[in-house]
Amino acid sequence: MRRSLILDVVVRVVFHSAFLLGLFLLFTGHNRPGGGFVGGLVAGAALALRYVAGGIDEVREALPVRAWTLLGIGLACATGSAIVPLLAGRELLEHFKGEVHLGPMGAAHYNTALVFDIGVAFVVVGMTLMLLVAFGERLPSLGNSWARQETGR
Amino acid sequence: MNVLLALPVVLPLLGAGVSILVGRSRLAQRVVGISVLTAVTGVAVAILVHVDRHGPTSTQSGGWPAPLGITLVADRLSALLLVVASSMLLAVLLYAIGQPGAERSHVGFQSVYLVLAGGVAAAFLTGDLFNLFVAIEMMLTASYVLITLGGRLEQVRSGMTYIVISLLASMLFLAALAFTYSATGTVNLAELARRVPELPFGTQAALAALFLVVFGIKAALFPLYFWLPDSYPTAPSPVTAIFAGLLTKVGVYAIIRTQTLLFPHVLPAGLFYGIAAATMVVGVLGAIAQDDVKRILSFNIVGQIGYMVIGIGLFDVAGLAAVILSLVHHIVVKTSLFLTEGLIELHGGSSRLNRLGGMVRTAPGIAVLFGVAALALAGIPPLSGFVAKFSLMAAITAQHEWWVLAVAILVSLLTLFSMVKIWVGVFWAPAGPAGGEGPAEVEVAPGPSAPLLMLAPTAVLVAGTVAIGVFGGPLYELAGRAATDLLHPQPYLDAVAGR
Structure with a gap:
């Protein structure tokens, strides 16, 4: 695979910031624009950048988990957080908010909807990863032809 | 609750x-x-018992009140369909586990199948048009995966048709939702039922027609049925069985819900009769012209949907009760027919009529299962189809729609004919590719005998069609109560609004 130096360097700079932005959107999502879906999309876009720069191997290096695992954890997490309030005799998907006092660091606002959002983010990132793997995998029936064509030039 | x-x-x-x-x-x-x-x-049965005793019930998820939250609501119709649908899902899952193929070859089959189950349940239970969209999307997205499972060339090709048509319908649905929202300012069913009648008649009719087109594509009504016989037969048989049993019926359910609750008497009854007659005739003629078991059964799905639309056009208790009975009957019968088809394919190695034959001797068990289910579909007493068709024809007669009655009877006979065609081709004809003389050299080697896990669910479903016929009385009374609910929706609306 032919690599572009400029792209490589730019992706190396941008990847972590983009991933962080995704996390930021995930955590800020409850009261401001953002949330699990958008956060997951941005993090997924960061992964897609790695894919453009270095192919599927580099994506695997950046996120060494199977797409199925991410999807499963995400779905279980989101639906689990929807069911738990039912067990406590509350409504489906009901969420609670509160504040934790961290001494000198001040108070932190939390909301249990975050668990749901994290689940959604996992599902989105898992889907992205699955897509990249599906397109990036060397198909056994095609052999290595795509990669060979590119290096041949 | x-x-x-x-x-x-x-x-x-x-x-x-x-x-x-x-x-x-x-x-x-x-x-x-x-x-x-x-x-x-189990939960669905509990809901049905509760709803039948105490009237519609609802829950507002997240603790948000009605127009904001995700409202889940059950009345007799949705609870009844939920019971039937979830028991079909369970039976077909057992069958799929028993069958060598789909379930074993793909690690994601189980989870995608469960997402489909969740989508079907959500579609029946939602009290909000937008969430109906979400539920149908959930179900369809899962079905895209299931229909192309295996990835054979013709599967992917016909799967593409299916996906493109479904996406088109979804776009239309979304547009219809946007129009509804801009006209009324809400998508909650209770609010809509109050505000739609205040709209100018033209707007009401346009919205009603748009929703009819959207759900008509999903339910495979004439002239929007063409995707179905092309795409269903290529999927693995348990997948086809659950699609045939449930997916189109969710479309019919959505038509019933929107047309009775939001747009009563907006579209003329003649329109429904026309669509119904065309759907029935095209479906059954298509079925007769085919020479493949799966394709005949797929065209018959289209034909049977027509019967349900007649009842929506009749718009009285008897008519709607007949629709509900037909829905229940058709879900059970169609699923069991496709499961039997899977048994035939496993035994005979093909689903083409001219490659099969003589199975009445080599596989008498399958012959009995298919025979009972086929007679039930055609409406022979005392099976489930008879109860459904008899109640429908009684309702048509009460409204003196004689030409509709004539079409319904004719299509019934032709359906029987298409089933006889399968029976003759698969079970009576001499075995062999040529279907000709010399049985010795062309004798098809009997396939592996079917695993118990495939036979048992099929047998239970076929027994179910008999049971629907035998217990037709109580079931008809339940359907009648559900139909009364549809015509007097105030308790349902109160439940949706959370009062």
Whole structure:
């Protein structure tokens, strides 16, 4: 695979910031624009950048988990957080908010909807990863032809 | 009670997640799938019993009140369909586990199947048009995966048709939702039922027609049925069985719900009769012209949907009760017919009529199963189809729609003919590719005998069609009560609004 130096360097700079932005959107999502879906999309876009720069191997290096695992954890997490309030005799998907006092660091606002959002983010990132793997995998029936064509030039 | 309403939607989704996580162990996946669907079936029965005794019930998820939150609501119609649908899902899952093929070859089958189950349940239980869209999308997205499972060339080709048509319908649905929202300012069913009658008649008619087109594509009504016979037969048989049983019926349910609750008497009854007659005739003629078991059965799905639309046009208690009975009957019969087809394919190695034959001797068990289910579809007493068709024809007669009655009877006979065609081709004809003389050299080697896990669910469903016929009285009374609810929706609206 032919690599572009400029792209490589730019992706190396941008990847972590983009991933962080995704996390930021995930955590800020409850009261401001953002949330699990958008956060997951941005993090997924960061992964897609790695894919453009270095192919599927580099994506695997950046996120060494199977797409199925991410999807499963995400779905279980989101639906689990929807069911738990039912067990406590509350409504489906009901969420609670509160504040934790961290001494000198001040108070932190939390909301249990975050668990749901994290689940959604996992599902989105898992889907992205699955897509990249599906397109990036060397198909056994095609052999290595795509990669060979590119290096041949 | 409120807790129960959420479970049919959430449990399958949770199961889907868990099923992916335990993907390494096929046994654990099966335990998860079977236990989730068993639980959902139990919950559905409990909901039906409760709703039949105490009237519609609802839950507002997240503790947000009605127009804001996700409202889940059950009345007799949705509870009844939920019971039938979840028991079909369970039976077909058992069958798929028993069958060599789909379920074993793909690690994601169980979880995608559970997502489909969650989507179907959500579509029946939602009290909000937008969430109906979400539920149908959930179900369809899962069905895109299931229909192309295996990835053979013709599967992907016909799967593409299916996906493109479904996406087109979804776009139209979204547009219809946007129009509805801009005209009324809400998508909540209770609010809509109050505000739609205040709109100018032209707007009401346009919205009603748009929703009819959208759900007509999903339910495979004439002239929007063409995608169905092309795409269904290529999928693995348990997948086709559950599609044939449930997906089009969700479309019919959506038509019933929107046309009775939001747009009563907006569209002329003649329109429904016309669509119904055309759907029935095209479906049954298409079925007769085919020479493949799966394709004949697929065209028959289209034909049978027509019967349900007649009842919506009749718009009285008897007519709607007949629709509900037809829905229940058709879900059970169609699923069992496709499951039997899977048995035929396993035994004979093909689904083409001219390659099969002589199975009445080599596989008498399958012959009995198919015979009973086929007669039930055609409407021979004392099976389920007779109850459904008799009640429908009684309702048509009461409204003196003689030409509709004539078409219904004619199509009934032709349906019987198409079933006889399968019977003769598969069971009576001499075995062999040529269907000719010399049985000795062209004798088809009988395939492996069907596993018990495939036979048992099929037998139970076929027994179900007999049971629907035998217990037709109580079931008809229940359907009548459900139809009365549809015509007097005030308790349903109160439940949706959370009062």
